[in-house]
Amino acid sequence: MAKHLFIIRHAKSDWSFDVSDFDRPLNPRGFKNAPKMAMWLAQYPVQPQQLISSPAKRAITTAQIFAEHLALPVNAIQTDERIYEALPNTLLQVINELDNDYESVAFFGHNPGLTLLVNYLADENIYNLPTCGIVHIRFDDLTDWVSVSGGTGTNAWFARPDNAN
Numbered sequence: 001m002a003k004h005l006f007i008i009r010h011a012k013s014d015w016s017f018d019v020s021d022f023d024r025p026l027n028p029r030g031f032k033n034a035p036k037m038a039m040w041l042a043q044y045p046v047q048p049q050q051l052i053s054s055p056a057k058r059a060i061t062t063a064q065i066f067a068e069h070l071a072l073p074v075n076a077i078q079t080d081e082r083i084y085e086a087l088p089n090t091l092l093q094v095i096n097e098l099d100n101d102y103e104s105v106a107f108f109g110h111n112p113g114l115t116l117l118v119n120y121l122a123d124e125n126i127y128n129l130p131t132c133g134i135v136h137i138r139f140d141d142l143t144d145w146v147s148v149s150g151g152t153g154t155n156a157w158f159a160r161p162d163n164a165n
Contacts, residue, residue, distance in 0.1 A: 003139040003148070004046050004104040004156075005095065005121075008037075008066070009114050011132040013058040022056045022084065033132040033161040034062050038069035040159060041106075041134060048072070048106035052094070054083035056110070062132065063108040070106075083109045088117045098145035121153040133160045 011030030051072060053063035060079060067074045082090050091113055098105055115129040122137050129135060137153035
């Protein structure tokens with residue numbers, strides 16, 4: 001059985017508030033794009049069974065919007081502080097620790113780490129994972145998350161708010 005990882009960058013955040021980077025909320029575009037992309041993902045045949053997010057406000061808010069549209073319990077979203085400002089080696093540690101009971105996981109975080117992670121896992125050359133962009137990486141030959149490493153995945157698709165219908 002294959003493993004599926006949906007790598008989702010948080011929706012667009014609002015820089016107009018005098019708050020720390022960690023506490024930045026979504027802006028109106030973020031609140032428009034997150035439900036749009038969540039509904040788009042909800043129509044896809046493979047659905048995330050678990051959502052894991054950076055605890056930063058913009059990431060967890062994005063994850064909560066996705067949970068609502070994917071009919072997943074918002075209170076079951078797992079947060080991992082290692083995701084915030086992480087580079088691929090740290091993000092890979094989080095992935096390698098995922099529960100093997102889950103065949104499909106959605107992972108919410110930040111750039112540049114997520115773009116670098118996609119490129120590492122799927123031997124891609126994506127320049128930038130935009131806000132609220134989603135990459136579905138399939139691991140066809142893997143049965144456990146600990147086996148995920150560089151080049152073991154395949155980019156099944158890459159969707160952005162401006163091209164998801």
